[in-house]
Amino acid sequence: MKQRIGLVIFLFFLIAPALSLACSNLGTNTHAGIIEQIDSKAGTLALVDAETGKSITFLVSPNLLASLKPNNRVMINFKVDGKALVAEKIQI
Secondary structure (H helix, E strand, C coil): CHHHHHHHHHHHHHHHHHHCCCCCCCCCCEEEEEEEEEECCCCEEEEEECCCCCEEEEECCHHHHCCCCCCCEEEEEEEEECCEEEEEEEEC
């Protein structure tokens, strides 16, 4: 029994960092919040995360950036590419 509890605790700490990459109630690789800033030249946007209140920067393709404005409430589905978060789909 103690081994099983130890295994569960170990697995939790192993998986927890991956789960923290997204808003917990939206599922993996999804964040929701308000667009704080858009940098068209750099191809990025900063999102104030609805759950944590922290700013998160995403790389965004020009075609996705075209329809966005600061203060838009959005949900972003993304992939992790190295240390970068790359927006794949953005819903306003």
